[in-house]
Amino acid sequence: MAKIIDGKAIAAKIRAEISAEAARLKERGIVPGLAVVLVGEDPASKVYVSMKEKACADVGIFSDEYKLAAETSEEELLTLIDKLNNDPKIHGILVQLPLPKQINTERVLEAISPEKDADGFHPYNVGRLVIGKPLFQPCTPYGVMVMLKETGVDLTGKEVVVVGRSNIVGKPVAFMCLQQNATVTLCHSKTRDLAAKVGQADVVIAAVGVPEMIKGAWIKEGAVVIDVGVNRVGEKKLVGDVEYAAASERASAITPVPGGVGPMTITMLLQNTLESAKRGM
Numbered sequence: 105m106a107k108i109i110d111g112k113a114i115a116a117k118i119r120a121e122i123s124a125e126a127a128r129l130k131e132r133g134i135v136p137g138l139a140v141v142l143v144g145e146d147p148a149s150k151v152y153v154s155m156k157e158k159a160c161a162d163v164g165i166f167s168d169e170y171k172l173a174a175e176t177s178e179e180e181l182l183t184l185i186d187k188l189n190n191d192p193k194i195h196g197i198l199v200q201l202p203l204p205k206q207i208n209t210e211r212v213l214e215a216i217s218p219e220k221d222a223d224g225f226h227p228y229n230v231g232r233l234v235i236g237k238p239l240f241q242p243c244t245p246y247g248v249m250v251m252l253k254e255t256g257v258d259l260t261g262k263e264v265v266v267v268g269r270s271n272i273v274g275k276p277v278a279f280m281c282l283q284q285n286a287t288v289t290l291c292h293s294k295t296r297d298l299a300a301k302v303g304q305a306d307v308v309i310a311a312v313g314v315p316e317m318i319k320g321a322w323i324k325e326g327a328v329v330i331d332v333g334v335n336r337v338g339e340k341k342l343v344g345d346v347e348y349a350a351a352s353e354r355a356s357a358i359t360p361v362p363g364g365v366g367p368m369t370i371t372m373l374l375q376n377t378l379e380s381a382k383r384g385m
């Protein structure tokens with residue numbers, strides 16, 4: 105039976121460290137500031153944004169919230185970002201995704217100053233990550249790497265299979281594992297014989313967004329399984345991208361959903377904001 109990698113516990117430990125560091129900064133007159141921008145009424149986004157606001161308050165980070173109507177134009181949003189780029193109280197800016205259809209997401213992400221890009225989505229920060237010299241690291245992949253480290257998983261020489269090639273998770277986490285000397289295979293919807301690829305992995309990172317698509321029987325005996333998926337099934341139930349019960353029978357360690365990678369995402373956002381405030385000192 106697999107060890108459960110408890111994202112809530114790891115997140116709590118890191119948040120306590122962030123809180124202590126924020127208190128030290130406060131004594132020197134610096135309060136880390138995060139601007140949180142939500143456009144529209146997407147129910148999941150509203151939940152995530154309020155979780156981010158609460159997390160900031162809990163650790164002593166100032167958060168400035170902007171809740172804009174669903175019909176907001178791209179120009180209005182770009183004007184707000186420009187204002188935040190020039191606001192000295194703000195060390196991190198995040199625009200909650202997804203954005204409404206009338207807004208070009210790439211243009212918006214590129215408008216955020218790379219030096220305040222708390223989500224690490226700006227092409228400059230993506231490039232820095234790829235060359236192994238990150239400034240801001242995207243929060244979910246950053247959280248995955250911290251979880252692996254806290255679990256004592258050394259990636260050197262390991263076969264890592266990432267399933268999912270999104271810009272937010274799959275691609276960056278693949279580069280981060282490569283930077284830790286893993287041999288990385290990045291799989292996606294057109295990958296042939298996914299079961300065989302997953303079956304070779306010492307570490308599986310599932311970030312595909314399809315409920316329980318990765319079957320427990322595919323997992324190699326003793327592999328580490330990191331499930332990034334948060335899929336709502338029916339009214340209330342959340343499931344990951346991995347068939348959890350069956351995978352737990354074979355894996356040596358596995359993240360649950362909920363309570364695995366999810367809590368790390370917001371924790372690493374706090375970490376990015378704190379690091380940015382310290383860089384600005």
Ligand SMILES: Nc1nc2c(c(=O)[nH]1)N[C@@H](CN(C=O)c1ccc(C(=O)N[C@@H](CCC(=O)O)C(=O)O)cc1)CN2
Pocket residue numbers: 151152198199200201202223243244334342361362363364365366367368369370
């Ligand atoms: N600008 C961004 N937009 C989005 C990001 C992001 O990193 N930056 N990631 C996701 C959503 N997300 C944060 O924004 C996020 C997803 C999941 C969780 C989380 O804690 N999940 C819990 C379950 C919570 C629930 O009950 O719904 C868990 O897995 O335990 C936090 C943040 C897309 N957009």
